[in-house]
Amino acid sequence: AQKITQTQPGMFVQEKEAVTLDCTYDTSDPSYGLFWYKQPSSGEMIFLIYQGSYDQQNATEGRYSLNFQKARKSANLVISASQLGDSAMYFCAMREDQTGANNLFFGTGTRLTVIP
Amino acid sequence: GAVVSQHPSWVICKSGTSVKIECRSLDFQATTMFWYRQFPKQSLMLMATSNEGSKATYEQGVEKDKFLINHASLTLSTLTVTSAHPEDSSFYICSPRSAREGGTEAFFGQGTRLTVV
Numbered sequence: 001a002q003k004i005t006q007t008q009p010g011m012f013v014q015e016k017e018a019v020t021l022d023c024t025y026d027t028s029d030p031s032y033g034l035f036w037y038k039q040p041s042s043g044e045m046i047f048l049i050y051q052g053s054y055d056q057q058n059a060t061e062g063r064y065s066l067n068f069q070k071a072r073k074s075a076n077l078v079i080s081a082s083q084l085g086d087s088a089m090y091f092c093a094m095r096e097d098q099t100g101a102n103n104l105f106f107g108t109g110t111r112l113t114v115i116p
Numbered sequence: 117g118a119v120v121s122q123h124p125s126w127v128i129c130k131s132g133t134s135v136k137i138e139c140r141s142l143d144f145q146a147t148t149m150f151w152y153r154q155f156p157k158q159s160l161m162l163m164a165t166s167n168e169g170s171k172a173t174y175e176q177g178v179e180k181d182k183f184l185i186n187h188a189s190l191t192l193s194t195l196t197v198t199s200a201h202p203e204d205s206s207f208y209i210c211s212p213r214s215a216r217e218g219g220t221e222a223f224f225g226q227g228t229r230l231t232v233v
Contacts, residue, residue, distance in 0.1 A: 042226075043154075043227040045160075045227075091159065101165045104160075104162075104222055106160045107159060108158070
């Protein structure tokens with residue numbers, strides 16, 4: 001089974017609007033971390049936000065917030081007030097903290113296009 | 117965040133030659149190094165994991181004799197693609213990890229885009 005599932009290959013959003021990128025995960029590890037990365041065309045992986053499995057509150061970092069629903073195993077990224085520079089690939093990833101080697105498992109990504 | 121330097125950022129090589137990619141963690145000691153590969157329009161897939169001073173552990177389907185990993189120090193790891201072929205053309209990216217990391221971020225190098233012609 002896929003550990004990370006991103007069901008939206010592509011998304012469009014109007015500039016200044018909010019957009020939600022979906023991510024669901026699958027793990028039996030009681031301790032895990034969820035990450036979102038932005039990958040522009042240059043290829044670098046830009047860290048956006050982190051949510052720990054034991055965190056009670058949803059993570060927020062500026063215009064980014066993570067809608068963490070543990071029972072549903074979802075960790076959707078919300079980008080508010082979209083900007084043209086937000087156009088990129090976005091990857092959701094998970095690290096299992098007790099099992100495995102602590103590498104990240106990535107989803108297939110969502111290409112976000114911000115329309116002027 | 118931590119500073120990770122990966123070189124070269126891109127390389128074009130002839131089929132049959134070898135290419136070495138370096139990954140340096142500049143401000144922390146990387147006890148573990150993850151090497152990922154990303155084919156065009158695909159996600160990042162873990163290739164191998166290496167711990168400083170130990171042999172690397174390769175994921176299923178990754179040839180250890182083709183992708184040589186050296187992690188001889190806590191600040192430097194190298195990935196050598198030996199006898200490269202066009203199907204090895206990909207984006208390779210390293211991710212060092214410190215044993216003392218708090219866990220709220222995972223760091224990556226800038227990546228190396230390899231094209232084998």
